[in-house]
Amino acid sequence: MTDAVLTLPDGSALITMGFVRGAVGIRGWVKIGSDTEYLDSLLDYGTWYLIKGKQRVEIEVETGKVVNNKELQVKFAGCDDRNQAELWQGYTIAIARADFEETEDGEYYWTDLIGMSVINKEGIVLGNVHSLLQTGAHDVLVIRGGEHGEKLIPFIEHFVGEVNLEAKTIEVEWGLDY
Structure with missing residues (x-):
């Protein structure tokens, strides 16, 4: 949900x-x-x-x-x-x-991630976090609202860089052709 x-x-x-x-x-x-x-x-x-x-x-x-x-x-x-x-x-x-209790470094409440802008390393805005999916292996960001279509990005260190709660941005290593 x-x-x-x-x-x-x-x-x-x-x-x-x-x-x-x-x-x-x-x-x-x-x-x-x-x-x-x-x-x-x-x-x-x-x-x-x-x-x-x-x-x-x-x-x-x-x-x-x-x-x-x-x-x-x-x-x-x-x-x-x-x-x-x-x-x-x-x-x-x-x-x-x-x-809510305070989170540890690198931990986030899903509700805090919803609506954040997702930007790749090239500075291209992919859209906003619409929701998250729980897959068992790891959580997945559902990105919508960008001109590049819906994106599903695993919420793991390999793909997700800085999460800036104040600026409401998430930096990701994710190409447009993924």
């Missing part, structure tokens, strides 16, 4: 990271569809923003668990029965970008 960026009234970014699939059990728990690399990554954040249409609700996660290594379930504070839990079905889950 391509991360969608929303904003809070103060202008800070919210990053969509999943959705509420529906209620589970009778004690207010919900099933979560997570768009994170690890199923339980959303549990690193105590405050979630639930969004549906023009509605946006800030909610505290009381507790959560991974069931059978394949399903994330959470209980929101104040949500104590199935009827309350069912009301959250279909809401998108967003996390404040400011709550």
Whole structure:
């Protein structure tokens, strides 16, 4: 999934990271569809923003668990029965970008790469990062919007040079005929 960026009234970014699939059990728990690399990554954040249409609700996660290594379930504070839990079905889950942990050198959140301009060593703009693909071996940048057509560039040191988050540019070793 391509991360969608929303904003809070103060202008800070919210990053969509999943959705509420529906209620589970009778004690207010919900099933979560997570768009994170690890199923339980959303549990690193105590405050979630639930969004549906023009509605946006800030909610505290009381507790959560991974069931059978394949399903994330959470209980929101104040949500104590199935009827309350069912009301959250279909809401998108967003996390404040400011709550993300700092990355190590050479590590990037996908959401920070989306929209960056990609320029090859010859100074030719190939387009902008539209999304990323996870292939198992390595991530792949999906580049669109340039006059040279869509490009798929492996996000590995051999092809990717400087990533400048401030300038929003990525320098790559990638020819027009690749």
